[in-house]
Amino acid sequence: MEIQLDQVRKDYGRTEVLHGVSFSLPLDTGNVFGLIGPNGAGKSTLMRLLSGITTINGGQLRFDNQVDSHYDKWAQRNSLYIPAGDRGLRNKLTPMENLRYFSAIRCVSFKDTQARMLANAKLFDAESLMNKEFDQMSTGQKKKATLLVAISFDTPMLLLDEPSNGLDMSAQVDLMKLVDSVAKKSQHTIILSSHDPVLMSEVTTQYIFVNEGTVIKTVDHSLSEAELRQMYEQLYQKAVIR
């Protein structure tokens, strides 16, 4: 199955911020897509559209070449978007209580999501976080807990907006191991954005370069850190990274 974006446009009020975005996104392939682009390029907007939080103002979103006017409804059930920063979960609840809460909202079995979260928490050494209130966690713990809750829903598409922001080196490695393992095990599609090319090159299998509200290039294979740096410099015609 494949999601196809064809000349997709998005406005905020009278301002158009995505100006005809086209690319394809295969599902069920275990690919990790890396969204790369400077501040304000449109990465978060694109992720919000793909997750059905907001709708397009022009162009088409298709599944396997069939126009789908209810894409946002499909996406709301079959994807999860984790925004940048440490928002995501309810502050006064533990991850387990959050899971119960969001399972009820999404009308899915808490028994199933709970079993997945307990297994993943064990696998990624996060059992001690399960009964800690979200607002009493460190930034890294919050990111890990949010991701563990999100992957428990086992959605075909997971969108992570700058997941590594604010994490120390060891937490970044843990996060990437988690992303890599989820993609490989579930064969689900993960889309992540980051301004960190080292991190991107560790897990990303396909790249989507965004600038000024358009996708300017897609690369359908993994890139080394050096290749990625070179792409940055070529595409933006300035040495963003030194």
Ligand SMILES: Nc1ncnc2c1ncn2[C@@H]1O[C@H](COP(=O)(O)OP(=O)(O)OP(=O)(O)O)[C@@H](O)[C@H]1O
């Ligand atoms: N709610 C909003 N209302 C109006 N304009 C918005 C809104 N959200 C984003 N924008 C504008 O849309 C454009 C794209 O923003 P977006 O957040 O998608 O970029 P980004 O690539 O994720 O940036 P960053 O790397 O800084 O997070 C920017 O010009 C931004 O000012």
